[in-house]
Amino acid sequence: MSIRLRLTLLLGLLFFSSIGNIVFTFILESYGEKKLAWVIHTHEVISVSDKLLSTMTDTETGQRGFLLTKDTNYLEPYYSGVTKARAYLDELLEMTSDNPLQQERLLKIEESMILKIKELKLTIDLMQSGESDKSLDIVLKNTGKKYMDDIREELVSFNHAERLLLEKRDGDFRESRAQITTLVIFEFSVFIFLAVITFMFVKGSLFNPLKLLLASTAKMERGEVQDVSALLPNDEMGYLLSRFYKMSEKVLEKNASLTYSATHDVLTGLKNRVNIHKEINDSISYLEKSKSKMALLFIDLNAFKVLNDTFGHDAGDLVLKETSIRLEESVRSGDSVFRYGGDEFIILIKDIHNVSQIEKIACEILKRFNVPVLFRGHSIDISLSMGIAISPDDSTNSDNMIKYSDIAMYDAKRDKKANHKFFSKTMVKRWNDSVE
Structure with missing residues (x-):
């Protein structure tokens, strides 16, 4: 087999390996980014649900404070909480629109919220109109507590389901990272294989002719007939192998970047709650x-x-x-x-x-x-x-x-x-x- 044909075959192998690596890496990176987006999305859902419960608690606290003290300053967290609770619930409904079971839980929460807010408003209206006894009677019946307990119970179930989803999605993300790691190992294996092939090619195309040239020089010194072989440079092969190695480094950098993004807060750079x-x-x-x-x-x-x-x-x-x-x-x-x-x-x-x-x-x-x-x-x-x-x-x-x-x-x-x-x-x- 001629040197030209062997060089063509080696370059073809390197070229198709590089193209395959780029395509495969792009697919895995896209897959990993999608999994990371779902992990972040689930974190946001849990965060908003926590805010919803906190807001409902603030709303109830404002009502209780007003009923006990008749200080209208306590109504500020009540009014603010009513508005925010509705906004957080709408946000959760939109964020979980692809999950019928979670939508069903949110609708139950919405029913209890409406009843709870209605009960809070009634007690406040009665107190403001001077009918404090009726207002306190409603509170003592504990119907509002039952509504709040229902909201908490449904939110606990909601968060539990989201955390199960988070574990699954985090597992999927880790699996995608493992696949990228496997790709890196495979790339290094291919790199070693190509290095062996390259060594064999250089040995046959450069070292052996050089050995023959040295032997021919000795023959020249002795006045014998010379037998000179042509030598081929190896610059192109070295360039291609270096580009292949740089691709491997980029995969490692991307893997490290994805891992960092999943475990750190974007704004502050601090660790987030994942680990x-x-x-x-x-x-x-x-x-x-x-x-x-x-x-x-x-x-x-x-x-x-x-x-x-x-x-x-x-x-x-x-x-x-x-x-x-x-x-x-x-x-x-x-x-x-x-x-x-x-x-x-x-x-x-x-x-x-x-x-x-x-x-x-x-x-x-x-x-x-x-x-x-x-x-x-x-x-x-x-x-x-x-x-x-x-x-x-x-x-x-x-x-x-x-x-x-x-x-x-x-x-x-x-x-x-x-x-x-x-x-x-x-x-x-x-x-x-x-x-x-």
């Missing part, structure tokens, strides 16, 4: 070996909605970014900072030995926020409320650690004299009473 339970459980498992403690700090920005309403979402985004920077600067390199959702952040403080260390870190975090943020000539103060739960003292369960730190945060938010609190069991009863 938060795994990190908490890993830290708790380490406690048994190290005999140390771990703290979970649940942080919420105070008056963030007012900030958005006053200065706009650009200011809100700036505050969220600045908050993430200051939080990361406040903790150690081995600790983790998450954006849990909206204006909520979670910090995982690892390998601590006493509560005073946690108190010191919490104070350092709060101290960082003494300096306001400048936005278009306006000075904006960032105020935090922080709840702290400690493992193993409070719990060795990731769900409970998040819940307890959240409860402590809300307790700190209600206490105007404190901006951070450590969780205690007495807070649970106050939390349950406030929810009811």
